Amino acid sequence: MVLAMLFTPGAALAATTVATPDYSAIGALLLAFFGVVVLFESGFGLLFQWRLFREFLPVSGWRTPIMFVVSALLTYNFDALDVFHRSLEAFAGVATGPRHGTWLISAAILAGGSAGMMRIFEQLGVRAPSIEPPPPAIDKSKAWISLQVASQGRDPSTVVLNIHEAIATETLAVHAGIAGTLRDEGYGTRLKRIMLRDLRRFPPSGGYLVEANKPYVIALRYPQHVEIGGNQKFAVCDIFGREVLSTEAVEPVSFAPRAIVDLIVDLPS
Numbered sequence: 001m002v003l004a005m006l007f008t009p010g011a012a013l014a015a016t017t018v019a020t021p022d023y024s025a026i027g028a029l030l031l032a033f034f035g036v037v038v039l040f041e042s043g044f045g046l047l048f049q050w051r052l053f054r055e056f057l058p059v060s061g062w063r064t065p066i067m068f069v070v071s072a073l074l075t076y077n078f079d080a081l082d083v084f085h086r087s088l089e090a091f092a093g094v095a096t097g098p099r100h101g102t103w104l105i106s107a108a109i110l111a112g113g114s115a116g117m118m119r120i121f122e123q124l125g126v127r128a129p130s131i132e133p134p135p136p137a138i139d140k141s142k143a144w145i146s147l148q149v150a151s152q153g154r155d156p157s158t159v160v161l162n163i164h165e166a167i168a169t170e171t172l173a174v175h176a177g178i179a180g181t182l183r184d185e186g187y188g189t190r191l192k193r194i195m196l197r198d199l200r201r202f203p204p205s206g207g208y209l210v211e212a213n214k215p216y217v218i219a220l221r222y223p224q225h226v227e228i229g230g231n232q233k234f235a236v237c238d239i240f241g242r243e244v245l246s247t248e249a250v251e252p253v254s255f256a257p258r259a260i261v262d263l264i265v266d267l268p269s
Contacts, residue, residue, distance in 0.1 A: 025090040033083045033109075034117045040071070041113045058205055061195045064111065071107035082106045143255035144207030147218070147239070147263045149200040159222045159267070161202055166215035166252035177213070179256040181263065207260065215252035219244070222267055235268065243268045 044067060048059050075081045085102035109116060149159055185193075197204055210216060224235040237243045238250045255261060 020093055021091045022093060023090075026087050029083060029086055029090060030117070030120065033081075034114070036081065037110060037112075037117050038114050040067075040110060044070075056197060058195070058197055060205070067111040067113075068107060071110040072104060075103040075106040075110060081110065083109060140257045141212050143210050143212045143257065143259040143261065145210055145255060145259075145261045145263060146207050147202050147220075147265060148198065149220070150264045150266045159200075159220055162217070162219045162221065162247055163208070163210075164217055165211070166217050176215075176254045177256045178253060178261055179259045181261055183262075183264075210255060212257040212259065213254055215254050217247065217250050217252050218263075219247045219250045220265060220267065221247070237265070237268055239263050239265055241266045241268060 044063075047053060047066075048063060053059075079085075079099070082099055082103045084105040085099050088102070109120075147161060202208065218239050219236050220238075221234055221236050224233050235243055236245070236247055236250070239253065244250055
């Protein structure tokens, strides 16, 4: 190898010299891109805070795909926004030629928002790492529940949900320590549940906080049929879809600590 270097012309050695990365250019590029990210994120804040949007679509299910699609359109059509490709060129010290899918990575960075850019600055040592508090966890004494009406052809606005702690005069909890629920759902049903708001679910998103290991009476009051004379007759059922005579006849249930329970009730016909 030494002999090869001795007999190699100087011009050839100069041509094979590795270019020095331009770190200042990379830093300036990322800083400018951070400004674009903040403007981009602020613009979409108007859409995601729009009451009409939040009424029909869950932000958690639509934020990522909307921002990524728009980011991909921008980074594909504007070379200046392909920050990943431009960073590679600054690192190599030379032009790397045409883009080959780098705009997709740049789109992901743009859609990631200002929080993602801050993590990049922290990893590069430009910004001191932030000390974030640990994410909130469900307290041992709490449980999260939700309830969804599965019956088809029934107006969910006419279903009244009643949840209260069982009092001493009521029967002690029979179904105790419910920890969770298992679902046999297809991909279409799961996708619809994530991407669309369901008026038959309480609460519309997230969960309802209850005390763990405490008996609760959960009852649904719904219209059954119209009697002679136009009077509406109402019926009551429990979370298992069993019709009962009144709310007082519902068997109390309790939930295990830190349980996340999604109840689906099929109202009796």
